[in-house]
Each structure stands twice: as C-alpha cells, then as structure tokens.
Amino acid sequence: xxxxxxxxxxxxxxxxxxxxxxxxxxxxxxxxxxxxxxxxxxxxxxxxxxxxxxxxxxxxxxxxxxxxxxxxxxxxxxxxxxxxxxxxxxxxxxxxxxxxxxxxxxxxxxxxxxxxxxxxxxxxxxxxxxxxxxxxxxxxxxxxxxxxxxxxxxxxxxxxxxxxxxxxxxxxxxxxxxxxxxxxxxxxxxxxxxxxxxxxxxxxxxxxxxxxxxxxxxxxxxxxxxxxxxxxxxxxxxxxxxxxxxxxxxxxxxxxxxxxxxxxxxxxxxxxxxxxxxxxxxxxxxxxxxxxxxxxxxxxxxxxxxxxxxxxxxxxxxxxxxxxxxxxxxxxxxxxxxxxxxxxxxxxxxxxxxxxxxxxxxxxxxxxxxxxxxxxxxxxxxxxxxxxxxxxxxxxxxxxxxxxxxxxxxxxxxxxxxxxxxxxxxxxxxxxxxxxxxxxxxxxxxxxxxxxxxxxxxxxxxxxxxxxxxxxxxxxxxxxxxxxxxxxxxxxxxxxxxxxxxxxxxxxxxxxxxxxxxxxxxxxxxxxxxxxxxxxxxxxxxxxxxxxxxxxxxxxxxxxxxxxxxxxxxxxxxxxxxxxxxxxxxxxxxxxxxxxxxxxxxxxxxxxxxxxxxxxxxxxxxxxxx
Numbered sequence: 001x002x003x004x005x006x007x008x009x010x011x012x013x014x015x016x017x018x019x020x021x022x023x024x025x026x027x028x029x030x031x032x033x034x035x036x037x038x039x040x041x042x043x044x045x046x047x048x049x050x051x052x053x054x055x056x057x058x059x060x061x062x063x064x065x066x067x068x069x070x071x072x073x074x075x076x077x078x079x080x081x082x083x084x085x086x087x088x089x090x091x092x093x094x095x096x097x098x099x100x101x102x103x104x105x106x107x108x109x110x111x112x113x114x115x116x117x118x119x120x121x122x123x124x125x126x127x128x129x130x131x132x133x134x135x136x137x138x139x140x141x142x143x144x145x146x147x148x149x150x151x152x153x154x155x156x157x158x159x160x161x162x163x164x165x166x167x168x169x170x171x172x173x174x175x176x177x178x179x180x181x182x183x184x185x186x187x188x189x190x191x192x193x194x195x196x197x198x199x200x201x202x203x204x205x206x207x208x209x210x211x212x213x214x215x216x217x218x219x220x221x222x223x224x225x226x227x228x229x230x231x232x233x234x235x236x237x238x239x240x241x242x243x244x245x246x247x248x249x250x251x252x253x254x255x256x257x258x259x260x261x262x263x264x265x266x267x268x269x270x271x272x273x274x275x276x277x278x279x280x281x282x283x284x285x286x287x288x289x290x291x292x293x294x295x296x297x298x299x300x301x302x303x304x305x306x307x308x309x310x311x312x313x314x315x316x317x318x319x320x321x322x323x324x325x326x327x328x329x330x331x332x333x334x335x336x337x338x339x340x341x342x343x344x345x346x347x348x349x350x351x352x353x354x355x356x357x358x359x360x361x362x363x364x365x366x367x368x369x370x371x372x373x374x375x376x377x378x379x380x381x382x383x384x385x386x387x388x389x390x391x392x393x394x395x396x397x398x399x400x401x402x403x404x405x406x407x408x409x410x411x412x413x414x415x416x417x418x419x420x421x422x423x424x425x426x427x428x429x430x431x432x433x434x435x436x437x438x439x440x441x442x443x444x445x446x447x448x449x450x451x452x453x454x455x456x457x458x459x460x461x462x463x464x465x466x467x468x469x470x471x472x473x474x475x476x477x478x479x480x481x482x483x484x485x486x487x488x489x490x491x492x493x494x495x496x497x498x499x500x501x502x503x504x505x506x507x508x509x510x511x512x513x514x515x516x517x518x519x520x521x522x523x524x525x526x527x528x529x530x531x532x533x534x535x536x537x538x539x540x541x542x543x544x545x546x547x548x549x550x551x552x553x554x555x556x557x558x559x560x561x562x563x564x565x566x567x568x569x570x571x572x573x574x575x576x577x578x579x580x581x582x583x584x585x586x587x588x589x590x591x592x593x594x595x596x597x598x599x600x601x602x603x604x605x606x607x608x609x610x611x612x613x614x615x616x617x618x619x620x621x622x623x624x625x626x
Contacts, residue, residue, distance in 0.1 A: 009074040041076030048418040061395030072101040116275035117151035130194040138199040178206025201226035238281035314444035347428030416450035474530035493598040504609035507549035508588035563593040590617040
C-alpha cells in the first residue's frame with residue numbers, strides 16, 4: 001500500500017474541501033493511504049502564531065511516504081510556501097506534486113489560466129463591445145497571479161486598448177479588498193469602468209457586493225467576472241460569470257502523475273489543465289437561473305447556521321476544565337451533543353501531546369515546536385473516550401496499533417500564542433460535514449490547554465480556582481462542582497449501563513428561622529443541613545449547595561431503594577441532630593429524587609426531582625395546618 005501526504009491550508013474553503021474529499025474517496029480505491037497536514041491562517045497580532053503553524057511540516061518523516069502533494073496557494077501564512085518547498089527539497093526523496101502553483105523544482109499541475117483570462121477579457125471586448133475593462137489581481141508573489149495579469153494586458157493590447165495604472169488593482173485572492181478595489185477603479189479613472197475582470201471568484205463576489213453597496217447595478221452599470229466557479233458564484237444575484245477548473249480532473253491528474261512515476265513510466269514535470277469559461281448574467285449574458293443552485297445554498301446556509309450557533313459555546317463548555325482529562329471529557333460531551341450534525345460526524349480524534357520532560361530548559365524555540373517524542377493521551381469516538389499512555393516518536397504521527405481502521409487522517413497543530421502543545425489527528429472518511437467546525441474546535445482546544453498550563457504553573461491561581469468550587473458558608477461543593485460532576489457522570493453513562501440518582505433537597509422553614517431568630521441562626525441551620533447531607537451521601541456521590549437553602553445530592557446507583565435509603569438516613573440524622581443541639585426550632589428538610597441514565601435529559605431529571613421535593617414540602621405544610 002502506497003502512502004501519500006498532502007500539505008494543505010484552511011480546510012473549510014470550497015477548493016480545499018473538494019480536494020480533501022476527492023483524495024479521501026479515490027486514494028483508498030487505489031490502495032493508497034493519505035494523510036493531510038492542515039494549517040490555519042495567522043491573522044493575529046502574535047507573530048509567533050504563524051511560526052508554530054508552519055512547524056506542522058516537521059511532524060512526519062518524509063522518508064516514510066511514497067508521494068507528496070502540496071497546495072501552495074492555500075497557505076495563509078506569509079512565507080510558508082517557500083519554507084515548505086525548501087524543506088521538501090532538502091528532506092523528501094519521493095516525488096512531490098504541486099497543485100495550481102507552478103514550481104520547477106517539483107511536478108506541477110497548473111491551470112490554463114493564461115488562455116482562460118485572455119478568452120474572458122476578449123469576451124467583454126468583442127461580445128459586449130466594452131473597452132473600459134479593469135482587472136483585479138491575486139497575490140502577486142504567486143506565479144498564477146502574474147500570469148493572469150499578463151493575459152489581461154496582452155488581450156487588451158491585442159485589441160489596441162491602453163491599460164493605465166488606474167485600471168489594475170492589486171488584490172490578494174480573498175474577500176476583504178472588494179470595496180477598496182471598487183473605490184480605486186472609480187477614483188482613478190475618468191469614466192466609469194464597464195467591466196471588472198477578477199483573478200478569482202472570492203474577489204469577484206466582494207467586488208459585486210461593494211458595487212451594490214455603492215448603488216451600482218450589475219451588469220447594467222458595471223459587469224463583473226471571476227475565476228474558479230465556486231458554488232457561491234452560482235448562488236449570487238446576479239449569478240457571476242466565471243472560469244471553471246474541474247477539481248476532480250486536477251486531482252485525478254495528480255494521482256496519475258504519482259502512479260506513472262511509481263510504475264517507471266515517462267512523466268512530464270509540467271501539466272496544464274484547460275479551463276472553461278461559464279458565462280452568466282454578471283457579464284451581460286442573459287442566462288437562465290438554475291433554481292437547484294438556490295435550493296443547495298439554502299441547505300448550505302442551514303449547515304453554516306448550525307456551526308455559528310454551536311461554536312460560541314465551545315470555549316464556554318471547555319472553560320471549567322481544570323486539567324487535560326477534564327478537557328477531554330468536555331470535548332467528548334460537546335461533540336456527542338446532537339446540536340451539531342450527528343454523533344459520528346467527527347470520526348475519531350487522537351490527542352498527541354508534547355513530552356514536557358524534553359522541555360526542561362524552557363527555551364523559546366522548544367516551546368514553539370513539537371518534542372521529538374509525543375504522548376498519545378486520549379482517543380475520542382462517538383462511543384466514548386479511551387484514555388491512553390503511549391509514548392511514540394513524532395515521525396510516526398500515530399502509533400499504528402491505535403488506529404482503529406484505515407481512513408484518511410487530518411493533522412492539526414494544537415497551540416496558543418507562543419506555546420505548542422502537540423497536535424490533533426482526525427480520522428474521517430467524509431470531511432464535508434465537519435469542515436466548518438474544525439477550525440473553531442482546534443482553536444478552542446488550544447486556548448483551553450493554555451489556560452490549564454497557566455493555572456498549573458501558578459499555584460496561587462490554582463488554589464483560588466479550587467476554592468471557587470467550594471461553597472464559602474458550608475464548606476461543601478457548590479454549583480460549579482456539580483457541573484463538573486455531571487460532566488464526568490454523563491461521560492461514564494455513555495458507555496455503561498449505570499445510572500445515577502439526583503436528589504433535590506430543600507431546608508424547611510428557613511424564612512421563619514431568619515425572621516424569628518435572626519440570620520446568624522439561619523446560617524447555622526444551613527451549615528447543619530449541609531453537614532448532614534455531606535455525611536449521608538454515598539462514597540461515589542457529591543452533596544452540593546446550589547444556593548440559599550437549596551441542595552442537590554448525586555450518586556451512582558442502579559437501585560431505586562438506594563434513594564429511599566438515603567432519604568431515610570437524612571431523616572434519622574435530622575432526628576438525632578434535633579435531640580442534641582438544643583435549639584428553639586427543629587431542623588427539617590424535604591427531598592425528592594429522580595434517576596438518570598445515558599438516554600435521559602439531565603436538566604429534565606433535575607426538574608422532576610425538584611417537583612417531587614416541592615410535593616413533599618407542600619404535603620408537610622398541609623399536615624401542619626391540619
């Protein structure tokens with residue numbers, strides 16, 4: 001079986017997601033394994049963030065692979081494409097294939113974008129009779145951006161049209177410069193541009209949005225075109241004219257190149273994939289709008305809304321984790337919650353953490369990178385958590401014996417600011433549904449690991465944090481502790497037949513005690529009740545003061561009689577307490593219980609326990625009146 005590694009950035013973007021899915025589907029069919037090394041952008045003030053992201057190239061041992069695929073124009077970190085190319089030239093002995101970016105050092109599969117941009121520019125000039133045709137470039141450090149600009153200039157010259165400085169705006173292949181580009185074209189030209197040819201679709205969309213914001217109609221006032229034919233241009237109003245490059249043809253060609261090399265067949269180093277113009281309404285061609293495209297975008301919108309609703313809670317859900325084990329539990333509980341997709345969308349997650357013993361000198365460079373040896377500390381699946389203690393060489397990426405079954409692996413760096421904690425490996429054959437959630441999930445995990453490290457290094461802060469889980473008046477755990485306990489119990493219930501009992505307890509007559517004997521006596525009664533509950537709970541349980549005179553007791557139990565026995569124990573200890581403490585009032589508590597198992601809604605169970613407790617309290621009042 002051949003082993004392939006692919007370096008790719010920003011997996012949530014359409015082009016990258018399509019590449020990943022195509023290779024995932026087809027390499028397995030050709031008896032090949034593929035691993036994706038994924039990096040994210042560095043749009044943060046801390047410059048070291050990008051430096052750690054670039055370190056992902058140092059995880060694998062390149063000699064273990066039969067082929068390498070790189071996607072240089074997907075990296076959003078300055079300088080990464082050249083640094084990776086230099087690293088591969090120095091360390092890779094297997095063939096390297098570059099997608100969409102020509103690099104004479106490697107095999108390259110590029111797009112026939114020169115001819116396509118020539119054809120698109122000529123379409124505006126000949127078909128629509130336009131002369132004031134402007135151009136928005138991509139990132140000029142990339143060859144394809146320079147080729148596309150030259151194609152535009154050559155076509156304009158072919159038709160005797162001068163290209164002035166104000167007719168070209170230098171973009172970046174992304175969405176953020178649309179308004180800046182439009183303002184440039186409007187301010188730098190005496191007459192209104194008739195068309196704007198954009199070097200890719202993301203810029204075309206941003207230009208259309210900027211024109212609309214300024215009150216211009218497309219294409220009536222200014223026509224627009226893009227390149228790549230991403231889904232959004234078909235959904236746009238009006239649909240945007242573009243140039244199509246088949247991702248499948250590009251990826252299949254990459255596979256063909258590698259296979260030819262493996263088989264010893266002749267193989268050209270430079271392969272060009274032809275592009276096809278797709279004329280739609282934004283250039284002035286009247287084409288029928290495909291309603292299926294709008295049905296598709298509705299489904300995509302629903303999926304993105306799920307992600308937007310889900311991701312803000314990631315840091316909140318992880319915030320209470322005080323150590324790595326608790327964080328893993330929080331991650332599992334969040335991913336197993338069906339509020340995002342289904343439980344198996346995320347596949348299998350492997351948490352590979354740096355060996356901190358190799359960082360004894362705390363040098364900055366060591367903090368910025370992975371250690372030579374890693375620890376596989378946890379595996380999360382839809383069925384639960386497997387905690388591990390396996391030390392292995394980083395170049396293996398994963399210990400082979402822990403891989404459940406082979407499917408594509410996606411590797412992401414776990415870091416925050418200037419500290420690298422390790423990496424996350426996702427084993428997933430269908431990345432499409434999970435691609436939008438990966439980035440916020442990885443970032444939230446990195447931030448949580450940083451917070452946990454900070455607390456562990458600062459003992460005073462840790463002590464204060466531990467104290468924050470204790471109720472100040474009674475000395476028993478508080479509501480925050482209960483939340484931690486529930487997380488642990490919920491994890492345990494997911495892969496066992498156990499249940500746990502929730503007992504809701506309320507102190508009777510606290511208002512009467514406060515009003516009659518004062519609040520100091522009221523506090524004394526609360527502390528006495530807490531002491532009785534804490535002494536009565538089973539060893540596996542927790543007694544919590546949730547506020548005021550309200551308590552909750554939780555414990556593992558598979559027998560309903562355990563709850564009855566517990567309540568009987570409370571009542572007996574209350575009787576003994578009232579005989580011994582010589583107060584002018586009696587201490588009394590009301591209790592109700594409910595059982596939870598893995599298919600039970602915990603909040604609903606707590607509500608039911610509360611209702612039962614209030615029923616007991618109401619019955620006591622009625623008996624006193626009678």
